[in-house]
Amino acid sequence: MASVSLNNVTKAWGSVKGVDDQSLHIADREFLVLLGPSGCGKTTTMRMIAGLEEPTSGDILIGDRRVNDELPKDRDVAMVFQNYGLYPHMTVRGNIAYPLKVRGTPTEEIGPRVEAAAEQVELTELLDRKPKALSGGQRQRVALARAIVRTPTVFLMDEPLSNLDAKLRVSMRAELKNLSHRLQVTTVYVTHDQIEAMTLADRVAVMQGGRIQQLGTPEAIYNDPETLFVASFIGSPAMNLVRGQLEAGALKVGERSIRLPDSLPVRDHADAVLGARPEDIDVVDAGQGHIDAEVFAVENTGDSVLITVRLGDQKLTSRGDRYLKRAIDERIGLKLNEDHLYLFDAVSEKRLRG
Numbered sequence: 001m002a003s004v005s006l007n008n009v010t011k012a013w014g015s016v017k018g019v020d021d022q023s024l025h026i027a028d029r030e031f032l033v034l035l036g037p038s039g040c041g042k043t044t045t046m047r048m049i050a051g052l053e054e055p056t057s058g059d060i061l062i063g064d065r066r067v068n069d070e071l072p073k074d075r076d077v078a079m080v081f082q083n084y085g086l087y088p089h090m091t092v093r094g095n096i097a098y099p100l101k102v103r104g105t106p107t108e109e110i111g112p113r114v115e116a117a118a119e120q121v122e123l124t125e126l127l128d129r130k131p132k133a134l135s136g137g138q139r140q141r142v143a144l145a146r147a148i149v150r151t152p153t154v155f156l157m158d159e160p161l162s163n164l165d166a167k168l169r170v171s172m173r174a175e176l177k178n179l180s181h182r183l184q185v186t187t188v189y190v191t192h193d194q195i196e197a198m199t200l201a202d203r204v205a206v207m208q209g210g211r212i213q214q215l216g217t218p219e220a221i222y223n224d225p226e227t228l229f230v231a232s233f234i235g236s237p238a239m240n241l242v243r244g245q246l247e248a249g250a251l252k253v254g255e256r257s258i259r260l261p262d263s264l265p266v267r268d269h270a271d272a273v274l275g276a277r278p279e280d281i282d283v284v285d286a287g288q289g290h291i292d293a294e295v296f297a298v299e300n301t302g303d304s305v306l307i308t309v310r311l312g313d314q315k316l317t318s319r320g321d322r323y324l325k326r327a328i329d330e331r332i333g334l335k336l337n338e339d340h341l342y343l344f345d346a347v348s349e350k351r352l353r354g
Helices: 042-050 092-102 107-120 136-148 166-183 194-200 218-223 228-233
Strands: 004-013 016-026 031-035 057-062 077-080 154-158 186-191 203-208 211-216 240-247 250-253 256-259 271-276 281-284 291-300 304-311 314-321 331-336 341-345
Touching (some): 031 042, 092 136, 107 136, 186 194, 228 240, 228 341, 281 314, 304 331
Parallel strands (some): 031 186, 031 203
Antiparallel strands (some): 004 016, 250 256, 291 304
């Protein structure tokens, strides 16, 4: 096994920077997720680790070995792609065995290693089928087994669940979580899906504009965001972000004022953004909370009810239990959990801390 380090790595195409002077250390046996929207640099970062892209500057290390000049086949990494990449004319057994044959593994070793890899992803009964006879989830497990069979020092997974339907993604997430626990192999996983990141990762690196905006455990990323981007990207529904001006211990939003707790660093006459997650806002009777407003929308998601109100041209959403009953246009109060409010500078978009 091995750690992975990026030291001041930049990848540029002319004046366009896909990754911008980025440093990152991934510990041995850690499961790290690179999370962000399309074009943020997460896949480019993975491709540089794999050797499929050459960094413009900086160093990439696997263990204590600088690998910038090594070919992909010499880096001892295994990749799993979103499109599976299976050979349709080969059986499952043949697909799993292929990387061993290419590397010249003795024939007597290949069979047992294929059987062991197939057992780890529950494919033993399907070894003689061809990919066309498999479901999407089964094909993805074949791709995983093909990576496992090599016993690499590092796994690289590029959006491996994005082609699966919603139900299969949930079950495959659980399989991946269990598999990573059993294999204990350093893993770098790329996704734009925050649920995958939160459920799979030991740590999450949230990327935007070619740089890591925040790096931490899923709990830290969710509960303690450092920037507006991280606050808005993590969470479903997203964190409520209300823009206004700080005045006399309150956030002035149009004609309304939201009283702020003393724990927040209120700076008068500053443009700021107040953040509150939907689960940290309770629906109460009008006059009993921090804000009074008319209900704009009621959405029953099954396990919870989302209540949205409008504050001028902005909206605020509360998540209540599934028994919550409110009507559109009804005037209600919203009570904010003062222990879980966030304040951001509207210009720098960085978190304001006391």
